[in-house]
Amino acid sequence: MSPQGKGLSSANESEPKDKVKPEKFGLGDTIDHQEAKSNNDAESESNFLVEASFQSQKGKIIVYEQRHQDQLRNKGFGDIFNKEFLLDELEALYLLQNKKLVINYNKNKSDFSFSDFLKILIKRDKKLLTKFLVYRDLRSKGYVVKNGFGFGTDFRVYERGDYGKKPSKYVAIGINEGTNIKASVFVGTLEQVEAMGKNAVIAVVERRGEVIYYKISRVSFFENKGSK
Numbered sequence: 100m101s102p103q104g105k106g107l108s109s110a111n112e113s114e115p116k117d118k119v120k121p122e123k124f125g126l127g128d129t130i131d132h133q134e135a136k137s138n139n140d141a142e143s144e145s146n147f148l149v150e151a152s153f154q155s156q157k158g159k160i161i162v163y164e165q166r167h168q169d170q171l172r173n174k175g176f177g178d179i180f181n182k183e184f185l186l187d188e189l190e191a192l193y194l195l196q197n198k199k200l201v202i203n204y205n206k207n208k209s210d211f212s213f214s215d216f217l218k219i220l221i222k223r224d225k226k227l228l229t230k231f232l233v234y235r236d237l238r239s240k241g242y243v244v245k246n247g248f249g250f251g252t253d254f255r256v257y258e259r260g261d262y263g264k265k266p267s268k269y270v271a272i273g274i275n276e277g278t279n280i281k282a283s284v285f286v287g288t289l290e291q292v293e294a295m296g297k298n299a300v301i302a303v304v305e306r307r308g309e310v311i312y313y314k315i316s317r318v319s320f321f322e323n324k325g326s327k
Contacts, residue, residue, distance in 0.1 A: 175243030
């Protein structure tokens, strides 16, 4: 993947010319994997199972029990909205696939399988599978992941231990391999992410489902006055 950006500086030839520079980037490399897979975490994960209710008409996934809310909150899942503890769709899918969540349908006791729930959600959002593959990959690397700032398929990414204490360090933007993006849109998004003081990362979902990360930055080219 090699997205090219338009010049971001003025038209004056003496001004630096900025280009978007993609650089392959291993997000997982920034995590201490021994810490991420510690024995204590493994033990707590094995006992981690919560229950939620899916209200289909409102599109809400609600967790009612306080002890379940506390378990989820401690692991960076869920948010309180209008006094309700809600999981977003990607969080619910991730927990469901990892057998950490039981979802009841409209408060009934019949629960969803992962594949059944995914089929329902994809009907509402055609980009959901791409979003989920990126979300799952980041979560599996030990990051806390939250919905982003409206750039499309984007996420706020928090390093381990930072969620609730520090702002997100990265904004990860997910796209499918082979997707065409207008340079003006791409550069505009990069500028907004940088203005927030965050690092932009493009998460490219390859055809086999593997996610490859590219760290995006701007490179300035100054006029080479000695050239002919």
